[in-house]
């Protein structure tokens with residue numbers, strides 16, 4: 225079975241064609257800068273790379289660019305569209321309608337239409353890709369929707385409600401939805417597998433720390449809390465996003481700086497976080513490089529704030545779960561920054577968390593590694609996330625159950 229995984233972003237379309245025989249990737253690609261300059265990069269498993277500037281005015285054009293490249297010419301990996309047996313779509317927000325991955329049918333499309341505005345930059349382009357698949361593929365080829373929010377739907381009301389008038393939850397469904405659910409689910413399950421334990425017997429905190437960051441408290445296999453909120457702006461400070469701040473700061477700054485709601489939103493999403501504090505970069509690699517050169521007090525400060533906030537969430541989730549068995553780091557920073565892992569885990573021995581500094585520094589990119597210090601009660605892991613594989617596995621499971 226070959227599954228096409230499609231991940232539509234606001235101005236991008238990422239994809240992978242996965243052979244479920246051995247979960248291997250046949251091709252991986254990205255259409256970037258859709259609607260502006262357009263860049264297309266496609267890599268096949270045998271190393272052929274097509275990298276070109278191609279104008280793609282919208283997601284439909286990008287979709288056809290992807291499909292044509294998979295099927296035809298010197299970068300193709302299949303010769304007929306019928307070789308694709310199913311399609312898995314990553315969906316950023318499914319609201320309260322979707323608590324698990326689902327097979328697309330008329331009712332699902334109607335329900336998805338009702339929550340499309342919950343992720344105004346991401347859900348509409350995903351819908352364009354679903355429509356394109358329904359048009360291009362045989363009607364028997366299943367489309368499956370995998371929601372980033374679904375894993376977090378097990379949160380109890382005390383974790384997902386905000387302290388505002390309840391009528392806004394009833395009227396607009398304003399609540400915490402979380403994000404990165406596919407990643408938290410994947411690394412949580414991998415963690416249990418590595419520990420050779422049933423996830424139902426474990427308390428795990430997963431830290432997905434990348435350009436966007438979130439933590440999840442996974443107790444007995446289900447998510448009981450997560451740091452992102454109504455939108456992916458909440459929680460820990462990120463590359464350019466503020467994370468959770470005192471809401472009064474928003475109205476105070478709007479008033480003082482004469483900012484409109486969209487200007488304020490822009491500032492919180494695009495000019496805050498690591499970039500906003502350091503004034504140097506949103507990329508933790510640049511900040512770590514600046515610190516290594518010993519010339520960046522602000523880089524030090526920015527990373528310190530972010531790492532402290534991650535640590536605070538870990539502590540909060542240990543309290544929420546009444547304990548912790550395992551701590552997992554994943555995503556760009558979680559997997560690759562030994563500094564972030566060290567700063568998050570230092571002075572946590574009271575909770576049983578202690579990592580081995582030398583092992584922590586020895587991590588090789590894209591590999592799983594346990595970094596627990598000898599004798600520590602809580603086990604700490606680096607587990608590279610694989611959201612696309614998780615989407616493909618969900619799709620396969622649903623297709624096989626038909």
Ligand code: AMP
Nearest residue numbers: 434435436507508509555556557560561
């Ligand atoms: P993601 O959103 O998961 O793709 O993560 C991307 C982020 O990971 C980048 O913006 C970098 O800040 C961070 N990153 C990637 N590699 C490293 C590294 N070797 N050291 C520190 N941070 C890294």
